[in-house]
Amino acid sequence: MTTAILNWLGPTPLSRRKALWGMALVAPNVLGLMFFFGLPVLMAFGTSFNEWNAIKPPRFVGLDNFERLLYEDSFEQALTNTFKLIALVVPAEILLALGVALLLNLPLRGRGVLRALYFLPVVTSTVAASVVWTGIFQPRYGILSQVLEPFGLGETKWLVEPGLVLIPVAVVAVWQRVGFDMVIFLAGLQTIPGVLYEAALIDGAGRWQRFRHVTLPMLSPTTFLVVVLAVINSFQIFDQVYVMTLRTVPGGVGGSATTLTYYLYRRAFTNSEFGYASAVALVLFAIILLVTVFQLRIQRRWVYYESEEG
Amino acid sequence: MFKTRHSLMVLVIVLLMSALAMPVYAQDGGEPVIAAQPCDEPGELTMWVWDEVWAGIIGESIEAWKADYCPGAEVTLEVQPWGQYWDLLKTxxxxxxxxxxxxxxxxxxxxxxxxxxxxxxxxxxDEYGVDTTIWGSGMVDPYRWGEDGDLFAAPVNWDTIAIFYNKDMFDAAGLDYPTADWDWNDFAEMAAALTDPEADVYGAAVYAEYQAGYPNWIAATGVTPVAEAGRAGCTLEEPGSLEALNFLKGLLDEGIMPDVSTVGGASPDDAFNFFASGKLAMVAGGSWKLSQALDEVPFNWDVVQLPRHPETGRSRSILHAVGYVASARTENPDLAANLILFLASDEGQRFFAEGGNVAPANPSPAIQQLWIDSFGETDINIQTFVDATIDSQGVTVFDEIWDAINSEIVVQIFDLGMDVEDAAAAACDVVEPYMVQ
Structure with missing residues (x-):
């Protein structure tokens, strides 16, 4: 037994000591993660099999909560809204971030200031930003309605019309993420060796061809990372919905702006259905996991790593 | 052993003496409506409130309780802001x-x-000899429970609704100011006369949200708004409810009332700000708006009771009373109850009355007058809010249907232009599952 542990730690006394030191040093972090992340996740797992209103003792109901998910229209709606939002947010976010990164990678004057400006929304409180954006989208006196007036779109009820409300939510989400993605893209762009462009130039490649055949493939590992992060992030959009619909109908008219995270929050804290809400959380977790695994699987079709043979 | 018993004796004597010497609030010579009583044994309590101002006032009254009725007691008073109060309470x-x-x-x-x-x-x-019917039914009925209607809370305050109106606009239009005997027709006529699309001025906005909005108008028809008492069924499709909603929708359709998007939100605060910005002649507002209105509204204004329903002749305000409750699992139930008694007593409520803003639930006329006087020299008809407590309606909405009733039906009718009948049916679909059949 003891020898097994010793062997597991390392082959020599020195390496064992090193291993122990290493463990001691990461222990605070690992323990913190276990207590404040691992434990709640496990508890959510347990809660999802119970009916629990937070006051009375939980009652074990097996898979009832998950079964309910299948039949509740409101869950289906929240799921659909979440995917609609992802479809709105992820492509827009990535294209904009890539565009901005490409421009800010050029030797412009005041490039540093511009980069900082684009990054500013990332460090702005989502709640504060959403409040301001709510004002911008205000149909009667908001700035947007005045800008859109000439196009016959003045006084559009962005935050109330069930068919429109996801658009302002998506706009704020994109606005807040572009800076973050841009920084990653910029880092990715810096790693592309200049010789490749020179070689392409000598071969007579034009501007578009250099972008298409040098920049894009060389940037694909970065793009992959950005896409994965963006998708996960969009699955978890909550604050924007919470704040932007607060002054009209929370969660949108008829639940039209309710995303999965907002849905489970309301189920837990408004309806006191903590078991059901935990089940929703677990399903959300499973969906994100599946989507991410799927992305990892198909990455070899389009992600180009330098070390690989082309 | 002897020593502890000795000090206990001393304590009892001190308590008795302080009880006898207690400064009963009876400056007018009359008996207090609710008399505070000394606690049996001091101990420690924790207490939560959601409002900073309240915390200040309650803090003062707790000090008075500790000094006069329960020396040695410790109360930890915490403010959990409204935004997170209910989530925290639940967790x-x-x-x-x-x-x-x-x-x-x-x-x-x-x-x-x-x-x-x-x-x-x-x-x-029962023990303290408090007759719980001294409080208006709108204040306490929602806090009763069980077959005998046991009262589980002491009401802290009341809020009622009245119409705030812009006197300058009435003067400019050459209209007489409304009086408490006006009815819905008078209201509609005045609102129409005060509307001026050229100047972007609307006559009235009175539909927003449960408490200050359309339920007041439903109540005036004699129908209990939204849900029967005891959650016995949705009432929004009853004729009275439809009549009230259609009356309000009619004013919207005629351009006399602005829609939700124009006002900028579905809360009465949004409507009130719209009023304060001079774009609205009349707005339904709560008594909690008085202080702000006195400080901030830049034109001449006054308040008047909600207009009466032409047939029933009733003007009914939704009334909400915050309550003091104690946890079933408290280690010091007697002490908690004693503190609540004090906070609800004439003496404890005096702090609220003098603080202004919050209208004290204690029905003593002296206390109500103190509250009115707390606003200082003003010719605003504050008494109208006290009058509105008489024929008032307690709150019938609750968390699970809150959004549907508080804002969704409002936005659907008063912003998206949905038919009243359809919107009411949709709202009842949300309400019905929570009714006790």
């Missing part, structure tokens, strides 16, 4: 860790009562 309830005494709303009461999380205060009311 603490889950951990079996509710504060001993805390503020409750009529909208949230059902959940905590149903789950037996609250201490039954009725035995204490």
């Amino acid at each position: 603490n309830a889950a951990g079996g860790d509710l504060p001993d005494v805390f503020n409750m709303s009529q909208t949230n009461y059902f959940f905590y009562a149903e789950n037996e999380a609250l201490l039954n205060l009725q035995p204490y009311w």
Whole structure:
């Protein structure tokens, strides 16, 4: 037994000591993660099999909560809204971030200031930003309605019309993420060796061809990372919905702006259905996991790593 | 051993003496409506409130309680802001860790009562000789529970609704100011006369949200708005409800009332700000708006009771009273009840009355006058809010249907232009599953 542990730690006394030191040093972090992340996740797992209103003792109901998910229209709606939002947010976010990164990678004057400006929304409180954006989208006196007036779109009820409300939510989400993605893209762009462009130039490649055949493939590992992060992030959009619909109908008219995270929050804290809400959380977790695994699987079709043979 | 018994004796004597010497609030020579009483044994309590201003006032009254009725007691008073109050309360309830005494709303009461999380205060009311019918029914009925209608809370305050109107606009239009005997037709005529599309001025906005909005108008028809007492069924499709909603929708369709998007939000605060910005001649507002209105509204204004329904002749205000409740699991139930008694007593409520802003629930005329006087020299008809408590309607909405009733139906009718009948039916679909059949 003891020898097994010793062997597991390392082959020599020195390496064992090193291993122990290493463990001691990461222990605070690992323990913190276990207590404040691992434990709640496990508890959510347990809660999802119970009916629990937070006051009375939980009652074990097996898979009832998950079964309910299948039949509740409101869950289906929240799921659909979440995917609609992802479809709105992820492509827009990535294209904009890539565009901005490409421009800010050029030797412009005041490039540093511009980069900082684009990054500013990332460090702005989502709640504060959403409040301001709510004002911008205000149909009667908001700035947007005045800008859109000439196009016959003045006084559009962005935050109330069930068919429109996801658009302002998506706009704020994109606005807040572009800076973050841009920084990653910029880092990715810096790693592309200049010789490749020179070689392409000598071969007579034009501007578009250099972008298409040098920049894009060389940037694909970065793009992959950005896409994965963006998708996960969009699955978890909550604050924007919470704040932007607060002054009209929370969660949108008829639940039209309710995303999965907002849905489970309301189920837990408004309806006191903590078991059901935990089940929703677990399903959300499973969906994100599946989507991410799927992305990892198909990455070899389009992600180009330098070390690989082309 | 002897020493402890000795000091206990001393304590009892001191308590008795302070009880005898207690400064009963009876400056007018009359008996207090609710008399505070000394506690049996001091101890420690925790208490939660959701408002900073309240915390200040309650803090003062707790000091008075400790000094005059319960020397040696310790109360830890915490403010949990409204935005997180109910979430925190729920999570603490889950951990079996509710504060001993805390503020409750009529909208949230059902959940905590149903789950037996609250201490039954009725035995204490009986013991202290408090007749719980001295409070208006709108203040306490929503806090009763069980077959005998035991009262689980002491009302802290009341809020009623009235019409705030811009006197300058009435003068400019050459209209007489409204009086308490006006009815819906007078209201509609005045609102139409005050509307001026050229100047972007609307006559009135009175539909927004449950408390200040359309339910007041439904109540005036004689129907209990939204849900029958005891959650016995949705009432929004009853003729009275439809009549009230159609009356208000008619004003919207005629351009006399602005829609939600124009006002900038579905809350009465949004409507009030719209009024304060001079774009609205009349707005329905709560008594809680008085201080702000006195400070900030830049034109001449006054308040008048909600207009009467032409047939029933009733002007009915929705009334909400915050309550003091105690946790069922408190370690010091007697002490918690004693503190609540004090906070509801004439002496304890005086602090609220003098603080202004919050209207004290204690029905003593002296206390109500103190509240009116707390606003200082003003010719605003504040008494109208006190009058509105008489024929008032307690709150019938609750958490699970809150959005549907508070804002969704409002936005659907008054912003998206949905038919009243359709919107009412949709709202009832949300309400019905929560009714006790």
